[in-house]
Amino acid sequence: MRPHQEGIVTARPGSPAAGAFGLFAVLLAAAPTVAAPPGFDGRRAFADLEAICAIGPRISGTEGMAQQQQLLLDHFTELGAECAFQEFDVPHPRTGEPTRLRNLLVTWHPETTERILLGCHYDTRPRPDREPLPRNRDLPFIGANDGASGVAALMELGRQMSALAPRYGVDFVFFDAEEFLWDDRRDNYFLGSEHFAKNYVNSPPPHRYVAGVVLDMVADKDLRIYYEGFSLRYARPVAESVWKTAEKIGVKQFVARRRHEVRDDHLPLNQIAKIPTIDIIDFDYPHWHTRNDIPANCSAESLEAVGRVMVAWLSDLPDFSPRR
Numbered sequence: 001m002r003p004h005q006e007g008i009v010t011a012r013p014g015s016p017a018a019g020a021f022g023l024f025a026v027l028l029a030a031a032p033t034v035a036a037p038p039g040f041d042g043r044r045a046f047a048d049l050e051a052i053c054a055i056g057p058r059i060s061g062t063e064g065m066a067q068q069q070q071l072l073l074d075h076f077t078e079l080g081a082e083c084a085f086q087e088f089d090v091p092h093p094r095t096g097e098p099t100r101l102r103n104l105l106v107t108w109h110p111e112t113t114e115r116i117l118l119g120c121h122y123d124t125r126p127r128p129d130r131e132p133l134p135r136n137r138d139l140p141f142i143g144a145n146d147g148a149s150g151v152a153a154l155m156e157l158g159r160q161m162s163a164l165a166p167r168y169g170v171d172f173v174f175f176d177a178e179e180f181l182w183d184d185r186r187d188n189y190f191l192g193s194e195h196f197a198k199n200y201v202n203s204p205p206p207h208r209y210v211a212g213v214v215l216d217m218v219a220d221k222d223l224r225i226y227y228e229g230f231s232l233r234y235a236r237p238v239a240e241s242v243w244k245t246a247e248k249i250g251v252k253q254f255v256a257r258r259r260h261e262v263r264d265d266h267l268p269l270n271q272i273a274k275i276p277t278i279d280i281i282d283f284d285y286p287h288w289h290t291r292n293d294i295p296a297n298c299s300a301e302s303l304e305a306v307g308r309v310m311v312a313w314l315s316d317l318p319d320f321s322p323r324r
């Protein structure tokens with residue numbers, strides 16, 4: 001993903017909204033807290049993150065990606081989900097050779113026609129292009145936070161699914177080729193999510209997605225998740241319900257203030273598929289697109305914070321059904 005514009009968009013401190021929220025937070029702190037949902041285990045999710053990183057880079061169309069796909073297929077099949085790959089070819093950005101891309105669809109409660117989409121990208125960027133020294137920009141990029149963190153969160157969430165009875169059906173979607181690119185000005189982002197979104201419009205499935213959540217960079221040791229700009233523009237009720245859930249269960253890493261605007265997989269889902277989708281992302285990660293995006297700069301606690309919010313949110317989903 002990348003920032004919408006150069007620089008960051010920051011909420012003004014002391015704005016009326018921030019002040020009102022501050023008061024609200026104090027009042028809530030005095031109220032009895034809702035019991036934490038059992039289940040989501042950050043340490044187990046972190047072990048998943050390490051296992052994915054141990055594969056090495058998972059660049060679209062490579063052996064590393066194929067190994068990860070097999071790992072996920074085995075994992076979710078064993079947990080009782082229906083798994084399917086959505087396959088398509090693109091010209092390789094560098095060579096022009098046809099390259100097979102695969103989104104992985106993991107379906108829970110397949111009989112339900114109104115559904116929630118939980119997604120992440122599972123490819124890693126081909127190069128750590130933000131390395132300070134140009135000669136280091138062709139060394140391997142592991143993508144512990146940018147790539148593996150969303151995958152690990154969904155792997156552990158998968159272990160919770162049999163205990164949940166959400167109001168809507170749930171699909172996990174692993175998007176290929178979020179950043180299958182060597183040159184930002186020449187190559188395109190979001191190949192997997194764009195294909196998914198176009199397919200949803202051109203060959204409509206029997207089900208409809210009523211809301212979506214994309215998880216990206218959710219394992220930063222110093223986790224702070226702010227509202228992301230496009231999420232508020234396209235899917236404010238979804239965003240507010242997630243942050244409200246975090247408040248309710250006392251997860252302080254979710255801060256109900258708008259900060260960055262990030263172009264990510266939620267854009268094709270909103271703009272093409274018209275699925276109201278938010279991006280849960282901590283875009284203040286000092287190791288972004290560098291060789292230091294490794295497990296040591298991620299934490300089990302951060303994964304658990306996000307996982308607990310997702311479990312609680314799925315357990316008590318608001319009514320997202322379109323008005324008829």
Ligand SMILES: [Zn+2]
Pocket residue numbers: 001125146179289
């Ligand atoms: Zn990235």
